[in-house]
Amino acid sequence: MTFFGLILRQIHARPLRALLTAGAVAIGVSAVVALGVLTASLKLTATQLLEVGRADFTVAQKHTDDLINSTISEDDMAAIGRVPGVSRAVGALISTDNYNADNPLLIEVGLKPSDQEPFGVDILAGKSYAADSTSDVMLGYVLAKNIGKQVGDNLVIDGNTYHVTGLYSTNVSFGNSTVMFPLSKLQGMNRLAGQVSLGFVQVDKGASIKDVAKRIDETFPQLTTIRSAADFGRADRNLTLISAANTGGSILAAMIAITGVLNTSLLSFFERIREFGIYRSIGWTRRRVIGLVIGEALVVSFAGAFIGILLGWVTINVLEQLRQLRGIFVPTYQSSIFIRSLAFGMIVAFFGALYPALRAAFVAPLKAVRRE
Amino acid sequence: MSSRTVDAQDCAIVARGLTKRYGQLTVLDGVDLEIGHGEFVVLVGPSGSGKSTVLHLIAALEPADGGELIVAGQALHRHARGMSRFRRREIGIVFQLHNLIPRLTARENVEAAMFGTHRGHRERTDRATELLERLDLADRADERPTTMSGGERQRVAVARALANEPKVLLADEPTGSLDTASADIVLEIFAELIAGGTTILAVSHDARLNAHANRLVPIVAGKTEPAAP
Incomplete structure (x- = not known):
């Protein structure tokens, strides 16, 4: 034994x-x-949300209870775009809505058509909405499949009918389950004129991401840069x-x-x-x-x-x-x-x-x- | 067996003025013993005279309150560290109430005594099997003590005590619950051990066992008495 x-x-x-x-x-x-x-x-x-934008890092409002509630003015985004070392800064508004019982938390992204390509949006079918459209949307192809919609169909969100102009994919799977609105339309729906939720920043080739992020942190004390999931807690208290x-x-x-x-x-x-x-x-x-x-x-x-x-x-x-x-x-x-x-x-x-x-x-x- | 003179230098057990108290009750009040290597000594005396307590002190199961006690060259009155090793290597003890682990088989009970020795698990199993065969328990080796008779349990306890080839075997009424045939087996084994140089100190009221001893040492009221002629 x-x-x-x-x-x-x-x-x-x-x-x-x-x-x-x-x-x-x-x-x-x-x-x-x-x-x-x-x-x-x-x-x-939550962190996939940060990665949608094909960016070197993300900018959000400091200490929000939920990242979706972060607000950054478009003026600040423009100023961030002028920070030395920043190649491009794209602002996106994020909100949620109840679509139906099976999709109670539909994620809506407000983005200017000109920002779609740098944001990592690839249009798979149809075309983009116009920047000033109030009734057009695009659907992530996974969402479209889940709710059985395609280009040319209509869908009703919160009592409003929208026309689907295109289907898209993004660089991360999370983005494929979202619905995309013209930025101005989503700002209007959420009474957030001139505001975005997150900024997606790309730095110049050869520039130090860390140094550029630090510069933004110092210049905009109300904002915080998020380079990794570890930084996430600085912006999102919920997490x-x-x-x-x-x-x-x-x-x-x-x-x-x-x-x-x-x-x-x-x-x-x-x-x-x-x-x-x-x-x-x-x-x-x-x-x-x-x-x-x-x-x-x-x-x-x-x-x-x-x-x-x-x-x-x-x-x-x-x-x-x-x-x-x-x-x-x-x-x-x-x-x-x-x-x-x-x-x-x-x-x-x-x-x-x-x-x-x-x-x-x-x-x-x-x-x-x-x-x- | 005949008695023999013991040289103090050649002692397996030396006790001088050993005392033990439990609260106000003095159980041992000056026990003197000198037992040579290979000697078979039986402590005799009335119940409650302290015979079992002497065995327990020699087995280092509890410390003495006074006196000097040297067993297999180790001064137990100082009750130093390493008593487990001492009990495992130098001593084998057969308790009056057997004290077997009820949930283990007879073989496993014997094997349990060999943990912490140089023996590997196969060697432990072989040794346990060999001892149980020697004690005529080969067919009961895989039984639990709860299914065994008192005599069988007693023999398992003897096998366990012998597992590590102790220098000193302490036995409290080792044949007390055995029939004649079983007692003969135990006595035969004791004779072999003595011939091999093992010292045996037993407590017994059994005349069969006492007849085989080199000496009988009476204990009365916690004191050793001169042996009867």
């Missing part, structure tokens, strides 16, 4: 206890997986809050799981005091007793973590079906989330079993073997 074999033997001898411990870990891990995937997915969806909620939720899940493991391990310890006394009396070191107790917890928790990952995946699939999250939440499964969840399970097992293991290691052998 190997020591690992002994660990498995002990787990097998107490199936209910093992099941309860695995259950506690599974609940914690499923919460970590669900929160992790949810946060990563929302972050990816910062979601990340914080993820961290907080994970800590809470860890505490619940640790308490579960601690509880079952401690009960197991009281049941097995005599056994630990016997091990000590036949020459087991304290370290070996600790190894046995923590080993049992790690093995059970490893199994629990796998169950938790499965539960987390089921939870994500349920969330994906929620109408409120359609269009915003596209699950992104990153291997790091699963590795982190497994590590979480192991850490929970270690800390949950540590105290009972120490108690087991320090039982007085003779007192313990005398217990009935």
Whole structure:
């Protein structure tokens, strides 16, 4: 019999206890997986918005609650275009609308026809709307397919009928599910005359992106440049809050799981005091007793973590079906989330079993073997 | 077996003025013992006289309150670190109540005593199987103690105590719950161990066992008495 074999033997001898411990870990891990995937997915969806513009970096209003609520005046955009090192600065207005029950969060992009090419828009069918049109729109080809529209069709958004003049694709998949309006029309619909949400900046060839971004940050203190997802929180408080909620939720899940493991391990310890006394009396070191107790917890928790990952995946699939999250939440499964969840399970097992293991290691052998 | 004179330099166990108290109760009040290598000594005396406590102190399961105790060359009265190693390498102990792990099989109980030794897992299994065969338990090796008779459990406990080839074997009523045939097997093994230089210190009320001892050491009210002629 190997020591690992002994660990498995002990787990097998107490199936209910093992099941309860695995259950506690599974609940914690499923919460970590669900929160992790949810946060990563929302972050990816949000940061894809920044990448639509084929730009070196994006400019947004500092500290908005949601990036879509960012406002930058077109004058500022023009001024940014004149900053040394800036090759081109394109402003786009972003808003959302409810199209129908299946598309409750339609993303609308307001863009001048002249800015479409630098923005990365490739017209696949039909043609662009005119800059001053009030009834024409273009559809991302994925959205068009989803809602069954093509060039020449009409569609109704918020009670207004629009004519589809063209279908387009963008450099990132997110943009293909949007509807594009003339900038002035979308500004009017949102009562944001002269305003855009985001600025997409390309720098001159050979210029330092970092230096140009720094120059803009210094010149426009109300704005912030976003070069990566890591910078995103400076502009979007929601995402910062979601990340914080993820961290907080994970800590809470860890505490619940640790308490579960601690509880079952401690009960197991009281049941097995005599056994630990016997091990000590036949020459087991304290370290070996600790190894046995923590080993049992790690093995059970490893199994629990796998169950938790499965539960987390089921939870994500349920969330994906929620109408409120359609269009915003596209699950992104990153291997790091699963590795982190497994590590979480192991850490929970270690800390949950540590105290009972120490108690087991320090039982007085003779007192313990005398217990009935 | 005949008694023999023991040279103090050649002792496996030396106890001088050993005392042990539990609260106000004095259990041992001056135990003196000198047991040579390869000697078989039985502690005798009425219940509650402190015989088992002497075994427990020698097994380093608890410290003495006073006196001097040297076992297999290790001064236990100082109760230094490394007592687990001492119990694993130098001592084998058979408890009166067997103290087997109920959820492990007989073989696994014997193997458990060999964790932390130089033996690999196959060697541990082979050694356990060999000992159980020697104690006529080959067909019961994969049974749990809960399905065994008292005599079978006692023999598993003996096998476990012998697993690491201890220099000193301590046995609390090792034949107390055995029938004649089983007791004979245990006594045969004890004779082989003594011949091989193992020291055996037992506590027993069993005349069969006592008849095989080199010496009987009476303990009365926590004190060793001069041996009966």
